[in-house]
Amino acid sequence: MGRNILKSSLQNASFSIIFQILFRCITFVLNAFIIRTVGQEVLGIMNVRLLLLESTILFLSKEPIMKACLTDTKSHNWAQVINQIWLSVPITAILSLGLVYVWINVLSPTDEIYISQYRLGCYAIALSCIVEQVTQSVVLVAQSFCFVKLKVVFETIYIVSRTLIFVYLVVKSPNEAINAFSVAQIASAVILCFLYYGFFFWYIDRLNVIKSGKTSGAKKTIFSDMNDFPFTSINDFFPGVMENYERVLNKDLCVLTISFGKQSVIKQVLTEGERYVMTISPVLTFSQQSMYDIVNNLGSLAARFIFRPIEDSAYFYFTQMIKRDEPVAKQDQRHISESATVLSQLCNVVTSIGLIVVVFGQSYSHTVLYLYGGNKLVANYLPVTLLRFHSFAIVLLAINGVTEGYVFATMSNKQLDRYNYVMVIFSVSFLVISYVLTNIFGPVGFILANCVNMLARIIHSLIYINKKYKSTSYKPLEGLVPDRKFIAILVISGVATKLSETFNSSLTLHILIGAVFFVVTLGVWAVENKSLLRLGYDKYRRMSTKND
Template identity: 70%
Template sequence: MGRNILESSLKYASFSIIFQVLFRCITFVLNAFIVRTLGHEVLGIMNVRLLLLESTILFLSKEPLLKACLTNTKSHNWAQVINLIWLSIPIAFLLSICLVYIWLNVLSPVDDIFLEQYKWGCYSIALSCIIEQCTQSIVLVVQSFCFVKLKIILDTIYILVRTFIFVCLVMYNPYSAIGAFAIAQIISAIILGISYFVFFAWYIPNLKMHNKKEQTNSQLFDDMKDFPFRSILDFFPGMMKNENNMLNKELCVLTMSFTRQSLVKQILTEGEKYVMTISPVMTFTQQSMYDIVNNLGSLAARFIFRPIEESAYFYFTQMVQRDVPVKNQNKESISESALVLKQLCNVIISFGLVIFVFGQSYSYTLLYLYGGQNLVNNMLPVTLLKFHCFAIILLAINGVTEGFVFATMSNKQLDRYNYVMVLFSVIFLIISYVLTILLGPVGFIIANCINMLSRITHSFHYIRNMYRNSPYKPLDGLRPSWKFISVLLISSYCTKLSEGSFLRTSIFAHIFIGAIFFFLTIVVWSLDNKELLKIGYDKYKRKQLKK
């Protein structure tokens, strides 16, 4: 692990944001294409029912193993780790058998016109998930040794290939859209797996040649003399030399903790889709409309907060030791990690507040530009998007604080928290079901807000206890300055006036006024955070000088 962990984490977050922007742009264009060409029901079957099957299989089969194996990678016995990560394949296989049976025989049926394509879609999703698990050993190595650009490039190729194949097949035969979706899933999963293996089949021999030279001349191979893999076969179970047990007991225990945690987290993350799927609360058409608004409202979370959360989790797992009190840990690492957490809190609360303030005045505008008049004739989508803007603040706070909690908890604490998460999940599902019956789709968002507030409260309690007898107070980053709050209040008032005055007569004038106040808000925030921006700029300059 010769590469700088913080630098690599920041780089991964930056590239991930770019990737998420590209992915979401493709998704939105694709959704519009599906709705205009094929109708809402097809979009509901694919985006809610089938993608929920894929999400459930992949998350439960790989997330616990991957999180456990990413913990303290510097001291890994890689032979044991590779053996452990390959367990994701039989787990995915068993999950596929159970879940496909449920999706085909237990859940509410689809219309007869889509039935055969739907069956083929379920089988194809399961097969593509199993294929994807075959690359998890390489994905683990890619993340552990900070092959940031490789992962982003291959993920981008995966999305582009899947989209291209789907669109081509639909253009050829619009009535087989679900079948085209299934074929695209399988082919793109195969291409992704082959790409990973081909890269390391090329990289490992070239790394050997590079290490024999006295002078280094390639950033791709620098600082990788401790790379433990000497052949592409080492990525397969039982191939590396190993004098110890086949599996690491500590990692197995940690995996079990993460398994229970992942099961609960999956319910919390995809709870509204499970409620939609299991109960006849909404039709496929209504589900597709909710999904469109939900994705649109989650732009910031997917573009910015999720990459930051993933990178922060990896960073904190390397900098903060589990089961060791703060006072007994490396002072420099603890000090740096506390400062990073404080700065992250400051950044995400600022983003969340900006989105909330401007979202109240520009939800109608955004939906109108995206879907046209038909999408905003009913004010429900506008109401949903406004509620989403509030949920984004909670989502931002929860993502970073809970990521820190999961990265630093001991095994016993993780086990205890799993029971708390079970309680949160049960309450969330009950509240979602009840509020959806009473309030419709808005009930899903309100239930999510209640759930996130509960999790945030727990995370705050854990972080305060962790730093109780130390000089560090990272949660102070969640307190914006009075200048920033003032400019947000002014912006909120003025953009609301603009919406009432110009929206119906000149939408571009309304957008222009919003742009002015948005720029003013960014300027005030930048002046408040000059030191943080200076650190980022200095790191960028040093990186450019190295090149």
């Protein structure tokens, strides 16, 4: 591809972080609006039960094929790839039929007044998932050819449109909030589909005009690095249209898809395990589930809008830089050196962020919850306890995201298959531990179970990475060990802010003290990592110069 992989990966991470911040802000405001307008039980039905259905359908049908098709995009036979990505549509339809039946007829029922709305919500989720899968061929092309800003803009429109439609309908009919949720899901999915296809219809038309030489040089600039763009018509995004002199599907991509499919089932259980436990076993009421969901989302802010985009971009970067089925010694050593450096720096960054969250989370959980939800949210001490425990889970989540992303990006097909068996053990253990600890500690048990599983997955990833670079001079895992001065300032900040919380009666002063120590902590980290910051600044300056 003509575009720089590292540059696009960095841009993707940056824009995704901004997008996730926007999305989380909208979600928090929306949750507060729902609680004040229609109550906690409706929020539990939508945010836990229905969104779990959506997550399950999309993750199992989209994730395996998309990950496989993103591997080594420079070598793609795009006719085969388009055929393969469209397999997600019938897979989604089949999954939806089975899962909607389970959600309506097998799982514990809602209250009588919500039954009809809940059923419509299940069908609406299934339909919106199918529409989203119809869009995946153009989404894949946009990501493969580094249309980073396009993705962020369209997904922002998608989230904002869904929110506005929902709020408008709820204000008109507060008693039909779940119906409003259903309409908003379908409408926003259709809007996203039209946006993607509409853009590429225009883009391909303009690109064809430029290739024919019928336009001026000034208008060619935004298309100058897309000479390798293989699509000449919007119809090429549909299966069986592009010329294909080989078999219909790529055998290697099919094998890789199956491997990722097995992995996705297990990873979905690990990712949404507590929601499955809440859904299958009546451990918590819908009202309690909504409160746990609010605190869980608040506690996972760093994980969702910082660590997840970094993980996604790191996965894409490592898939392009490192070949799965070749030993490190036989690959391009410039790529190996750069990828080892990037991995070490990523480990350094995410570990540092996680430790900062742990330290300040112990002293400011009550403050954050009070500012967000007022006395009503902190009247029960459980939310504060949950948020404090979340801070420990976040540092593990941060490390696991980067290390496991590298593992998935560089494992061979055989290694992925073997790892699926390990993931089965993790999944079964997680469910058992979640059930046991939840019955002992209540909602806190979900967080403790997550910590145990994250730690086990991290250990596995560290063993794999260590073996990968054992025969080389590179030691990327050293990035996981913070500098001594940084650890020292974290300890000092933790003690000082805890004393402030205990003995200080002024909320404003407590926040100011925390702000001072937070800035000092960042300053110490910046001094200890001057070379990393200088490298990042140089990359940013070069990117800005090229864009100008």
